[in-house]
Amino acid sequence: MSMTDRLLRGVTLRPRSPAEGNGEVPANGYLIVDAAELGTRVSAWEAVKLARELHRPHALDVIERVFSRFQELHGDRSFRDDPAVVGGIAELDGRSVVVVAQQKGASTEENIQRNFGMPHPEGYRKGIRLYRLAERFHLPLVTLIDTPGAYPGPEAEERGQAEAIARSIETMTRLRTPIVAIVLGEGGSGGALALGVADVVLALENAIYSVISPEGCAAILWRSASEAERAAKALKLAGPDLLELGIVDGLIPEPKGGAHHDHDATAASIKAALVPQLDRLSRLGPAELLAARYERFRRMGVVVEPATEPPAPKRPWWKRMLGR
């Protein structure tokens, strides 16, 4: 049974076709909106490895190639500047945009400096500050997602990691400016979603997006991190799966062999996908935009709802007597 069948079977709640996305992503050469268009699919584990490839283009590699005149803005204005999140103002085809991204390193030293792309709460708070900036000046917001997850250490707990992520999600759901999110590599759980509440969510072909890392999932369900490969398959975290589930609206094709083989071509592919989306969204007013964004997430999820609710079981006589 295909996933689509599975999704539609026995589901009375808002059945949707996978390619529906937010309803308006154009099927053009730059964007894969139907998983059937993909010739061969890499295995889930292969996708995990490609998404984590050390030499995969990371946020700043993409920003410098897709945008021009990028000026980075630092700091969350209350604690410090988190190097795992970069953001600023840039130009894209003559328009100003705000970019917020998670930044991994391409070497061990760089990764230590960037905390392996795992943001602290102040990273998300920097993001929130820049989202607000975009809103205030009516600039479209582009977010680039690439993180194993939010940093889970003691300092992050002390400074309210959960609150920072929650607030970031909340801010994005109501931000009165167009938002496009692109998953570049790893979309690790809530730490990724904090940048991922957008009008259009795209992913590079071999990117992954998951509720938990395959290793974490394996450790909990199979009690062994070495079962990660199985977990990766079960979690349906690879690009085509995400497209079929409606988590992403389109996939951006990567150069042959993966994005790490050609940063320039990857960036060109991203730019070609991004520009038409921003063009389309910029024509919508804030009310339309917010309503569509609400609907995009409102219909996520698959539940079974019997047409008629069964009558509530009769309460035993003694409960009625006791007024419980």
Place this chain on the structure above:
Amino acid sequence: MRLRMPFGRRKELPSHLWTQCPDCGEMLFNKQLVRNMNVCTKCDHHFKLGARERIELLVDKGSFVEHDAALRSADPLGFVDSKPYPQRIEAARVKGGANDAVITGTATIGGAPTEVAVMDFEFIGGSMGSVVGEKITRAAERALAAHSSLVIVSSSGGARMQEGALALMQMAKIVAALGRLADAGLPYVSVLTDPTTGGVLASYGSLGDVVLAEPKALIGFSGARVTDQTIGERLPAGFQRSEFVLAHGFVDQVVPRAQLRDRIAFFLASLRPSAGDARWSL
């Protein structure tokens, strides 16, 4: 016919009559424990509470009307670990008698009309999948339509792995609905109970106009196993407890169970929605 206690957690108790407090070791007579709201009479340890018992303690007597009780999980991923996900759901349903990890409905608390969503840790660790997301979102939308308020009592390990990224997206779905409540000036009280972690805390759990927590509840972003695996160390003792989270400024009050109903009633009464402003009514 044998008389049965109308509620109680006999199944998880070692004996039908006595329970040992995991904190102070005191042997507690079950009837007395239930009468004391499942709080240890000696050391005030707060035992976990099932959703229905919690609702009994929280809302005005007889005011609760349940909604969406029939909503059930599908299996969008065809997920199989040690057993298939539908079997896991079925097992949890049989065990707890609920269809998923949250019970929602309309009630009054201290006379104030409100929508209530109470999570149940017994149901697959209170994990948040599509059903939890849908039920809480509908509760928020009902509060918006009725121009009332929302109370969510969380008790959850986070998003439900077996529904993959769809579970993750429930965070955004619920938070978006809460945003509409906030825009309409309607109050939302978040109550964090033992344990509230992961995606639940990182979304609606943290976003209450008022955030309350039960004493010594485990409240934190990352589970011990994730932290252990990622940074190779355990979090220091006392981390991720209500009192710690209070001290660091992420909850407003730590409230003992016995005072919870009155405290919520106070906040709902003082944050009463302004009358007449129906711009956002659906």
